[in-house]
Amino acid sequence: MSALDNPGDAAAFELFTWGPAYNLPSFDPFCLASIAYLQWSEVRWMVNECNNAAVSPRGELPMLRDGLLEPVVGTAKIIAHLKKKGHDLDQHLSATQVAECLAYTSLVEEKLYEALLFSWWLEAQNVMKSTRPTIAKSLRGWAGMRIPTQLQQKAEARLKKYRKVAYKGKETNEIYVLAREWYAALANKLGNQQYFFGDRPSSLDAVVFGHLALHCIPSLAEPTLFSILTFEFPTLHAYCDRLRTELFTAPLRQSPNHRPSYILTDMLRSPLTYARSLLDKLSGSVTVPAKEMKPKERRDQLVTIGSTVGAIAVFLGYVFYNGIVEIDTGEWQDGEKHNEE
Amino acid sequence: MPWVNPSTKLQNALPLKTHPAVFVPAAWPAEPAGVPILYIFPPSKQAITSVDAECVKYQAFLAFSNYKHTIQECHEPGMSPSGQLPFLIASDGRILTGRQIVEEVKNTAGDLESRLTDVERADLTSFTLLAETKLDFALLFTLWYDNRIRDTVTFPMYEALYPWPLNKILSRQIRAEKTEWMLSRKSVLKRDEILSDAKQALAALSTLLGSQLFFFGSKASFLDAVVFSYLHVILSQLALPGADVPLREAVMRHDNLVQYCRRVFNTFFALT
Structure with a gap:
């Protein structure tokens, strides 16, 4: 069942992302920023949690597929592409504000991202107890064992230059001191406004939300960034919470192209998810977008699937129980003997 | 008299004799001059x-703040x-x-930015980081991956510091380090992409500067030091006779940035 079978889907954008974690649709801030931008721009789009960077020509996610055009990789490029297509959230900005938007975007994407990487991958407690298990669970299967290590190595290579410094009588890493400065810049810019540039969201809001939403996760083993945000910059924390409820009221629309993986570990780890993805694919029910399905339809569909599975199970049970079909193990032993001779 | 643990007593008695140190390197520099x-x-x-x-x-930045200091040349980052x-x-x-x-x-020497409001200070931080990430990356990439620049500017610059054959080895080692640093930030290094990032950053800085004397009014700030440093190095180092270096061309397109760079240089660094 490809996207082209349904004319409605052919026109829609498809975003390839890393999978959900921490009650957010993705554990990657760049994917999250793209999702936020797409949600605000009110286009028809669907999310494909492919969890596989190899689908993208540059080995990076997020990737946006727009029909048959060449896919667009990276948050900045995705936003630029959507602007070109007429979904521009920055229309109401003046020239100075566009310049500011760019500056704050680079602050968040280049620098605050490093603070997140540090807290996630260089704090031993977090790596062991929080990030690694959570992300492995989100990725499922073989990828879950491989990718967290890669992410950690990348973060280590990137954050080499940060040293330990004394801050308010305590020894702490330089990055947390700097992170406070960066948060302060964002908080001052935001002030008491609803969004960064007035009362309409801009691309900067999407980027800031994508990153900050992952900064304020209280369930980490060492939630340093979370405590800095809540205690020292409560406006930023409130901003994040508000946008989170605003953006994710309804579940995201899943892509019909999301294929179940046939790796054994997937079946073993979460048989339910696996079975559901298989059934979805077989029954073709996925052409009905999840957003538009009513609860009654959903129940009907579950009943149909359930009764079919039940009937097949009863039939197979009957067949084996009555000996209509027998799996003969004797033949196999004969074969073995034959080999020995 | 309080009771003292005998083991503590023993520890306090040790060492029994302290010899003078065999060699103490002289304080360096010779005296902590004023x-x-x-x-x-x-x-x-x-x-x-x-x-x-x-x-x-x-x-x-030191020149802007009128901080009294002397300068010493050194080519060993270690x-x-x-x-x-x-x-x-x-x-x-x-x-x-x-x-x-x-x-x-x-x-x-006093805070140059004390007169700024909170929002201006926030802008200062963000634009500083914009220049430090985008311009820095583009400059680094041009220095090491633009063939003409690399052969005529960068390699001779580092090779002049060491005797042959060490200079050949060390300069390539530096290049490998810089490449590793760049790859830790971007998974793919594409010339057009890096350049277009830098162009956007330059346009944003040009908009912010407008026709002002410095980025935030009539006095210099840390942002001025950052932007001046990149513009100055791009304009002076990447000038090749008879060849266009795309990054330098991109700067030249913004007239106010070029004028600004010249003005700052003449005010603070011109040899009299």
Whole structure:
């Protein structure tokens, strides 16, 4: 069942992302920023949690597929592409504000991202107890064992230059001191406004939300960034919470192209998810977008699937129980003997 | 008299005899002179600004703040505690790098940014980081991956510091380090992409500057030091006779930035 079978889907954008974690649709801030931008721009789009960077020509996610055009990789490029297509959230900005938007975007994407990487991958407690298990669970299967290590190595290579410094009588890493400065810049810019540039969201809001939403996760083993945000910059924390409820009221629309993986570990780890993805694919029910399905339809569909599975199970049970079909193990032993001779 | 643990007593008695140290290296520099010393990567001939953007940044910042200091040339980044030039030996002998220099200068020579409002300060931080990420990356990429620049500017610059054959090895080692650094930030290095990032950053800075004397009014700030350092290095180092370097062309397109760079240089660094 490809996207082209349904004319409605052919026109829609498809975003390839890393999978959900921490009650957010993705554990990657760049994917999250793209999702936020797409949600605000009110286009028809669907999310494909492919969890596989190899689908993208540059080995990076997020990737946006727009029909048959060449896919667009990276948050900045995705936003630029959507602007070109007429979904521009920055229309109401003046020239100075566009310049500011760019500056704050680079602050968040280049620098605050490093603070997140540090807290996630260089704090031993977090790596062991929080990030690694959570992300492995989100990725499922073989990828879950491989990718967290890669992410950690990348973060280590990137954050080499940060040293330990004394801050308010305590020894702490330089990055947390700097992170406070960066948060302060964002908080001052935001002030008491609803969004960064007035009362309409801009691309900067999407980027800031994508990153900050992952900064304020209280369930980490060492939630340093979370405590800095809540205690020292409560406006930023409130901003994040508000946008989170605003953006994710309804579940995201899943892509019909999301294929179940046939790796054994997937079946073993979460048989339910696996079975559901298989059934979805077989029954073709996925052409009905999840957003538009009513609860009654959903129940009907579950009943149909359930009764079919039940009937097949009863039939197979009957067949084996009555000996209509027998799996003969004797033949196999004969074969073995034959080999020995 | 309180009871004392005998083991503590024994520990306090040790060592029984302390010999004088065999060799104590002299304090270096010889005496913590009253004047702080800034160690920078050597400038090219006939210039007092270093060829390295990071060093020019702090030179400019110290000049803006009227911080009294002398300059010492040094081409060994390993001398600095952070592994990166420049570093400052303060008047009391502390060795400072990066942000510590900024704090030290603010404490002793006065804060250039004290007159700014909170929002302006936030803009200052964000635009500083914009220049430090986008322009820095583009400059680094051009220095090491533009064939003509690499062969005529970068390699000779580093090779002049060491004798043959060490210079060939070390300069390539530096290049490998820089490449590794760049790859830790971007998974794919594409010339057009890096250049278009830099162009956007330049356009944003040009918009912010407008026709003002400095980025935030009539007085210089740390942002001015950062932007001046990159513009100056791009305009002076990447000037090749008879060849267009795309990054330099991109700067030349913004007239106010070029004028600004010239003005700052003439005010603070012109040899009299």
